[in-house]
């Protein structure tokens with residue numbers, strides 16, 4: 001029974017993946033891949049859908065850079081009408097939000113090393129429907145809030161799970177989500193006002209970009225690199241952003257519910273708002289996981 005379920009799961013994932021990746025080819029060749037089979041697997045409980053995005057609300061945690069650097073608005077919402085004289089039968093709002101607020105994508109043009117790279121509206125869809133390789137560093141982060149994922153952590157993961165698959169998203173699972181939605185805790189603000197949080201170190205980023213072929217990096221913290229350390233690095237500050245975007249790859253920050261993601265086997269569907277030449281955008285992200 002268990003075997004049948006896992007075969008079904010694998011088939012469903014393969015179907016879903018090929019459906020999205022090769023939809024044009026399928027149309028031309030008349031392939032009989034049926035999208036509804038994925039839905040059937042979800043409704044039968046063979047595939048779980050995990051919400052990997054945080055809810056936007058005023059006062060939510062958002063990155064704050066020190067002066068003299070400029071800052072982004074996080075999220076503000078204004079009511080237009082609510083079944084009242086301003087609009088008797090309808091409720092609606094408008095909101096403003098930073099490209100890098102909440103669960104969001106960093107586009108390949110976000111960093112100076114990738115200034116001519118595609119904006120968030122031009123990231124290939126085939127890279128936004130992506131398997132996840134999830135690196136669990138919760139134990140290390142529990143004793144060091146500035147922990148940086150190393151090349152050795154990736155090699156350790158590979159011993160258990162095999163080589164990091166091609167075109168996957170490498171996800172840091174740090175346990176940081178337990179701090180949501182408290183802004184002081186989520187930003188790791190210390191007594192001196194300095195933010196903290198774990199991220200990828202440059203050895204891991206360099207290894208994944210040069211020795212493996214990845215779609216990008218994702219973290220459950222505010223930044224893909226350790227907030228208290230990355231800005232002071234020499235010769236290049238924020239080396240992970242510099243390397244990832246220089247390699248035309250994207251990142252995801254503030255990914256929610258990473259605790260529910262297995263080391264392998266999750267398929268992420270990443271849907272950033274399509275802002276013309278945006279440096280990033282809020283994203284609704286779902287993970288499909290075998291149950």
Ligand code: MN
Nearest residue numbers: 100106253280
């Ligand atoms: Mn960002």
